[in-house]
Amino acid sequence: MKTFIGMLIVIVTVHSGWAQEPYEIQKIADGVYVxxxxxxxxxxxxxNSILVIGDNGALVFDSGTSLREAKWLVSEIKKLTTKPVKFVVNSHWHWDHWIGNQVFTEAYPQCQIIAHSSTRNAMMYQYPRFVKQALLTQGDMIATFKKELETGNHEGGDPLTTYEKKRWARTYSDLVKDSAETRQYRETLPTMTFDKKLTLYMGAREIQLVFLGNANTRGDAAMILPAEKILVTGDILVAPVPYAFGVSPRSWIGVLKNIASMDVHLIVPGHGAVQTDKSYVQNVIALFESSYEQVAAGRRQGLNAKDAITKVDIEKFRKIFAGDDEAKNWAFTNYYVKPMLDRMYKELGGELGE
Known part of the structure; x- marks a missing residue:
C-alpha cells in the first residue's frame, strides 16, 4: 500500500506473471485492471494494457505487441468479466501497442478501435513497411544473433560481454517467437478517430480520451478516468527509462508539465510500473530540460551534432534512472540518450519537419 496526496492507494496483484506469462495483472480500482x-x-x-469494465461492456487500452500476447490478454480478460469488449484504444502507432487489434476484433466482432486521427494515418503508412521489413530482416537478424551466441563474438571479432550474452540470448528467443507469426498479421486499423477529446460512457463509467500535444508521437492518446482520478499515458510516460524514438522534444516537455499539474492519483505508463505519485514525472521533466538546454548551448556555439551531443553531461540523471543496473544503463543510452539528443539537435535547427 502506498500513500498519494493523503489518500490510501491499494494496488492488488491479481496474477503474477513474467516467469511464464507476458504480463502481471494488477487491480488498481473497482473494475480497472492493468x-x-x-x-x-x-x-x-x-x-502495458489496461482493462476498464463498465456497466454494459469493457474497454481495453492498447492491444499488445504480438498475436500471442493479445490472445493471452483476451483469455485473461474473459476470466475477469463476461461483458464484451466494446472499445479498443490504441495510444499511438508503435507496433507494441496495436498489433493485437486483429485478435480483439476476432474475439469481439462488434468492438470499435479508437485512436487519434494522426495515429491512424501513421498506421496506414507505417504498417506495410513494418511487415515488409520484418519479413526481409527477421531471418538475417535471427541468424546473426545465433552465430554470435554460438561463437561468443561479435561479427567484427570482439568478444561478447557477459551481459551481452545474456541480452542476446533473450533477444534471439523473442525474435524466433515473433518470426513464427509475422505472416499471420492482418492490418486492423482504428474504426473511430478523434482530434482533441472524446468522452465515452459505459453506463455510469466515464472515460475521457484526450490528445495533450505532440510528445512520444504526433498522435498520442491518453485516457483519463475522472471518477477514479487515474491517468493512462501510453508512451508519453515510460518507466524506468523514457523511450525517445521519433519524438517532439520541446512539445513533449510541455505535455509532461501538464500531466504534472493534473489532479490524478495514479498514472499508468505505456511501459513499466504504475506511478503512485508525481516524482517520476518530475524526474523525466528535469532530464528533458537539462538535455535540451545543453544541446541548445552547443547549437548556439555553432557546434555540429556530434560535438554538441558529446558535450552534454547528464550522468547525474543516469544515476537517478539507471543506478548500477546494467539493463537500465543500456536502455538509458540506447532508448534515451542516442535518439533524444539527436532529435533535440534537429528540432533546434528546424530539421524535424512536419
Whole structure:
C-alpha cells in the first residue's frame, strides 16, 4: 500500500506473471485492471494494457505487441468479466501497442478501435513497411544473433560481454517467437478517430480520451478516468527509462508539465510500473530540460551534432534512472540518450519537419 496526496492507494496483484506469462495483472480500482508487460529495458518490448469494465461492456487500452500476447490478454480478460469488449484504444502507432487489434476484433466482432486521427494515418503508412521489413530482416537478424551466441563474438571479432550474452540470448528467443507469426498479421486499423477529446460512457463509467500535444508521437492518446482520478499515458510516460524514438522534444516537455499539474492519483505508463505519485514525472521533466538546454548551448556555439551531443553531461540523471543496473544503463543510452539528443539537435535547427 502506498500513500498519494493523503489518500490510501491499494494496488492488488491479481496474477503474477513474467516467469511464464507476458504480463502481471494488477487491480488498481473497482473494475480497472492493468496488465503490466515484462521488462521495458529489453530489445523486443511489449506495452502495458489496461482493462476498464463498465456497466454494459469493457474497454481495453492498447492491444499488445504480438498475436500471442493479445490472445493471452483476451483469455485473461474473459476470466475477469463476461461483458464484451466494446472499445479498443490504441495510444499511438508503435507496433507494441496495436498489433493485437486483429485478435480483439476476432474475439469481439462488434468492438470499435479508437485512436487519434494522426495515429491512424501513421498506421496506414507505417504498417506495410513494418511487415515488409520484418519479413526481409527477421531471418538475417535471427541468424546473426545465433552465430554470435554460438561463437561468443561479435561479427567484427570482439568478444561478447557477459551481459551481452545474456541480452542476446533473450533477444534471439523473442525474435524466433515473433518470426513464427509475422505472416499471420492482418492490418486492423482504428474504426473511430478523434482530434482533441472524446468522452465515452459505459453506463455510469466515464472515460475521457484526450490528445495533450505532440510528445512520444504526433498522435498520442491518453485516457483519463475522472471518477477514479487515474491517468493512462501510453508512451508519453515510460518507466524506468523514457523511450525517445521519433519524438517532439520541446512539445513533449510541455505535455509532461501538464500531466504534472493534473489532479490524478495514479498514472499508468505505456511501459513499466504504475506511478503512485508525481516524482517520476518530475524526474523525466528535469532530464528533458537539462538535455535540451545543453544541446541548445552547443547549437548556439555553432557546434555540429556530434560535438554538441558529446558535450552534454547528464550522468547525474543516469544515476537517478539507471543506478548500477546494467539493463537500465543500456536502455538509458540506447532508448534515451542516442535518439533524444539527436532529435533535440534537429528540432533546434528546424530539421524535424512536419
Amino acid at each position: 496488465f503490466i508487460a515484462e521488462d521495458p529495458t529489453k530489445d523486443v518490448v511489449n506495452g
